[in-house]
Amino acid sequence: KAGVTQTPRYLIKTRGQQVTLSCSPISGHRSVSWYQQTPGQGLQFLFEYFSETQRNKGNFPGRFSGRQFSNSRSEMNVSTLELGDSALYLCASSSGLAGAHYEQYFGPGTRLTVT
Amino acid sequence: AQSVSQHNHHVILSEAASLELGCNYSYGGTVNLFWYVQYPGQHLQLLLKYFSGDPLVKGIKGFEAEFIKSKFSFNLRKPSVQWSDTAEYFCAVRSFSGYSTLTFGKGTMLLVSP
16 A cells, blocks of 8 residues: 655745645545644644544644545645744544544655745 | 653664663553654654553564553663664554544654664
């Protein structure tokens, strides 16, 4: 099976702009989670989508949003970019079934640099 | 809210030394436990996982971890490290209730000198 893919891999934006990142989960997986990874804060959960519905949300401002499509592909959007948004954004996919044991598989990430 | 604590931020070992990385979590209910590894320039990979049953779990590349419920711990071990084990290691916990999310520790950077 193909792994989790994320596009683009690298992105440079300026403050105030917005950005959209894309994630394609492993075939058959219905859950997509997004994380922000920075040297200071480590891996922080952004949100999780399951069957096109946001199921969980982390403690991030409303500038961070996401969505999931019927084919389970997901996008996350960050509006009005700030310097502190520079990070590696990771997408993870899983079966995501409530009440089930499962692991998450991670993509390579999108490295976002805000200047 | 659950939290995960990794005891060491940086560990430096010589090849063939034994490794133990500590991980403690705060959630009191049923949990799924994971160790992930991130090699330089690569994406996060699952090393091993605990769902239920035998508290001693074996993963890839000779790693193992022991779940001690009474101590809320899930320590990672390897009897003899190699230079290729140089990487960042993350402990993660998911509470097994409802639509719970994965909570990660801050990570431990392991440097193995040849």
